[in-house]
Amino acid sequence: MNNINILFHNRLGIPYNEKITFENLHIILEKTAKTIPFENLSIIGEKTTEITEDNLVHKILQQNEGGLCYELNTILNLFLVENGFNAVLIRGVVYDQMNQKWSTTGKTHVANLIRHHEQQYLVDTGFGGNLPLRPVPINGEIVASNNGEFRVDRIESEHGDYIFYMKLKYKDKDWKIGYALDSKDVIRTLPELNDVQKTIREHPDSAFNKNPLITRLTDKGNLTLTETSFTEWVDGKLNKKEIDKQSFHDIAEKYFSL
Known part of the structure; x- marks a missing residue:
């Protein structure tokens, strides 16, 4: 149980x-x-x-x-x-x-x-x-x-x-x-x-069956990781960077423990 x-x-x-x-x-x-x-x-x-x-x-x-x-x-x-x-x-x-x-x-x-x-x-x-x-x-x-x-x-x-x-x-x-x-x-x-x-x-129109997506909130904003980019919102300021496949796995582990 x-x-x-x-x-x-x-x-x-x-x-x-x-x-x-x-x-x-x-x-x-x-x-x-x-x-x-x-x-x-x-x-x-x-x-x-x-x-x-x-x-x-x-x-x-x-x-x-x-x-x-x-x-x-x-x-x-x-x-x-x-x-x-x-x-x-x-x-x-x-x-x-x-x-x-x-x-x-x-x-x-x-x-x-x-x-x-x-x-x-x-x-x-x-x-x-x-x-x-x-x-x-x-x-x-x-x-x-x-x-x-x-x-x-x-x-x-x-x-x-x-x-x-x-x-x-x-x-x-x-x-x-x-x-x-x-x-x-x-x-x-x-x-x-x-x-x-x-x-x-x-479903062909599903937003979640085509590319990986990970997001969570933080104390100062949120984090969003896709196959091609990592986006951080901190106190209203946007920081977005392009990434490769290896970076995706590294960031997923570092920031999302996945």
């Missing part, structure tokens, strides 16, 4: 006796974003496994790897539930900023909804460098963290009943759509996530 609570505390470097509450959940979200990378190496390396609790625990909490939204938010969900949170996984459709349209891969984004004092909040640790580091109430209220501002508005569409907006610090002057989410499309069992993984792995 997996003790997700102990393993998650260990991965984040948090004392096991530190109680996790709604009031300090932002600390967990920040530590998760800065510790566990968003990455697609198992997709690119054709090493994906079935989505089960055992496999997620082994990959993320024992092997110290990262993952994509359906892995990162699921392991977070298991941890939250074990700590007494009323948390469920829901689906969403990402907005393609580059092409200004909704992703044709459909409802392949997976995030958490938690209920606290009769209010629902979006909790997401699987959206790359665009993470709200605090729970975001789904009532339009703006939430700020050290990487930007975030809100969730009630907007009915073919993709769901809410839309997540973001305005990233140093990067966005105006609000941008992150994704639509469907609060009614709750993922009831982990095997449902295998369909999400299959789509991301095989």
